[in-house]
Amino acid sequence: MDNSDSFSQLLDWLDLKGVAVEPRSTPSAARGLFAVQRIPPSTVLFTVPAHRLLNCRTLAPHYPPGLDAVQLIALHLSLYRPRYPEKSLDPLFGPYITTLPQDFDTHPLTCLLRGADIDELPPSVGGALERLKSRYLRDKSTVEAYAEKHSLSLTCDDFLWAWLNVNTRCIFHRMKRERGDADNITLCPILDLANHVVTGPCMTPRKTATEIANTAPIARLGDAFTLLSPDTVTEPGTELHLTYGAHSNRTLFVEYGFVIPADGARAEVDVQDLVETLFSNDKKEILEDAGYWGDWKLDASPAVSYRLITALRLLHIDSDSDLKRWWDTVAGLVETVSEANERAWKQTVNDTCSAVITRAEKHRTVSGWAVNDAVRELWAEETRVCLSHL
Numbered sequence: 001m002d003n004s005d006s007f008s009q010l011l012d013w014l015d016l017k018g019v020a021v022e023p024r025s026t027p028s029a030a031r032g033l034f035a036v037q038r039i040p041p042s043t044v045l046f047t048v049p050a051h052r053l054l055n056c057r058t059l060a061p062h063y064p065p066g067l068d069a070v071q072l073i074a075l076h077l078s079l080y081r082p083r084y085p086e087k088s089l090d091p092l093f094g095p096y097i098t099t100l101p102q103d104f105d106t107h108p109l110t111c112l113l114r115g116a117d118i119d120e121l122p123p124s125v126g127g128a129l130e131r132l133k134s135r136y137l138r139d140k141s142t143v144e145a146y147a148e149k150h151s152l153s154l155t156c157d158d159f160l161w162a163w164l165n166v167n168t169r170c171i172f173h174r175m176k177r178e179r180g181d182a183d184n185i186t187l188c189p190i191l192d193l194a195n196h197v198v199t200g201p202c203m204t205p206r207k208t209a210t211e212i213a214n215t216a217p218i219a220r221l222g223d224a225f226t227l228l229s230p231d232t233v234t235e236p237g238t239e240l241h242l243t244y245g246a247h248s249n250r251t252l253f254v255e256y257g258f259v260i261p262a263d264g265a266r267a268e269v270d271v272q273d274l275v276e277t278l279f280s281n282d283k284k285e286i287l288e289d290a291g292y293w294g295d296w297k298l299d300a301s302p303a304v305s306y307r308l309i310t311a312l313r314l315l316h317i318d319s320d321s322d323l324k325r326w327w328d329t330v331a332g333l334v335e336t337v338s339e340a341n342e343r344a345w346k347q348t349v350n351d352t353c354s355a356v357i358t359r360a361e362k363h364r365t366v367s368g369w370a371v372n373d374a375v376r377e378l379w380a381e382e383t384r385v386c387l388s389h390l
């Protein structure tokens with residue numbers, strides 16, 4: 001939003017006056033939301049009426065059926081992407097769409113699609129980014145087929161911009177009867193200018209009546225969205241944050257394109273790619289049957305995830321009687337298989353940590369990603385976590 005008028009036009013469109021927050025530039029996150037006055041604890045910052053939220057209910061009346069919420073919102077945004085410095089021509093949500101980021105050139109998905117080398121990322125990060133790319137390509141092909149059927153004109157570049165807006169800016173909002181429905185999302189003006197923090201004072205959405213009743217909204221367009229200030233006093237000039245979730249840096253990087261520096265991050269390493277090669281097919285099948293295949297992590301506390309311990313205990317079993325004891329550990333009937341087995345899996349953790357550190361050493365220089373610093377931090381985090389285990 002280069003044009004400082006855009007925010008006041010947004011407030012006019014939302015029919016909001018005296019809002020105690022405004023967007024300002026930040027050194028590391030483009031824009032953020034800042035207090036313009038002293039704000040008492042847990043104060044209503046603003047309420048966005050249901051018809052100004054961009055979601056499956058507010059868009060459904062304007063499109064034939066056939067798309068899920070992500071696809072529908074992304075389609076709508078891509079049809080009305082502003083040609084900066086021109087405003088969005090959308091008669092429905094133009095003043096809001098005009099405030100969206102101009103591009104996502106530094107987002108890892110954009111870098112990957114433009115040819116960045118996935119091997120420069122830690123393997124678990126690369127795997128997560130490949131999965132994000134698959135989600136994107138699936139949505140893109142669904143929306144392209146829909147657009148062709150309904151004679152709508154789309155470009156790839158605009159769809160990527162739109163899809164990344166949805167992926168990085170949507171928030172949970174109850175739209176459907178089931179709480180777990182993936183369509184329970186919305187874009188919400190103003191709120192989507194808030195950056196993420198892990199801990200500390202945070203704004204929170206006020207629970208809607210629908211959410212409290214645990215049902216679908218009664219109103220056709222769903223509920224309004226009210227944002228509350230943190231539960232402590234906010235001084236003027238302070239940045240107001242949201243917490244996007246208890247995400248690892250891997251998830252923050254892949255989904256949102258940033259990482260939290262060492263001291264604030266929930267540091268963890270996923271060692272599946274190194275550990276899975278150690279297993280025979282038979283043992284892999286046992287782990288799959290037991291529900292313990294994959295999602296094997298270490299953190300810097302230093303802790304080894306229970307899933308990884310369980311898998312490594314099985315790795316070091318070579319008799320039927322020990323296998324029976326292993327099943328007993330899974331069932332919670334005994335604590336361990338044997339002392340020797342405990343020593344063996346701990347040694348495998350050590351060996352794995354050494355391998356992770358050696359691998360990270362080889363990736364000191366990274367060049368292909370617009371967010372090279374973030375990539376370096378991901379490698380450094382792998383080293384830190386693994387050193388804490390040695």
Ligand SMILES: C[S@@+](CC[C@H](N)C(=O)[O-])C[C@H]1O[C@@H](n2cnc3c(N)ncnc32)[C@H](O)[C@@H]1O
Pocket residue numbers: 028029030031032101168169192193194195196197255256257258259
């Ligand atoms: C919901 S938007 C927040 C507003 C955004 N900064 C803007 O300028 O429009 C989410 C995006 O903000 C950035 N972001 C959020 N929290 C951040 C943080 N703690 N550090 C760096 N960037 C952050 C990331 O680019 C993320 O994809």
